[in-house]
Amino acid sequence: MHMVNGKALYKLCVQAFNKRQLSGRRDTVWRERLAVQEECKPVWRVLYKAPLNKRSGELQWRFLQGALAVNCFISKINPTVSTDCPFCQKPETIDHCFLD
């Protein structure tokens, strides 16, 4: 009999429960923005290599994944929060915070 450990079972459950939402979805938003081919896979571990500290690596990973609490995101969860940037009143997106 084949035994499945807890971590593998959890991964299978996450994939099964989210199969419909994940089908057809890109593995990273950067594939289209940077015109990266399918055979080129993201290598996230380079974000954590020295001399970077773990905190800087985490911030870079969150930026590249679009997982930062900017006002455009927070306002969807909490409608009392404005989408505006506190400095210029344009919508506060991740791109606006770090690129504009």
Ligand SMILES: [Zn+2]
């Ligand atoms: Zn601004």
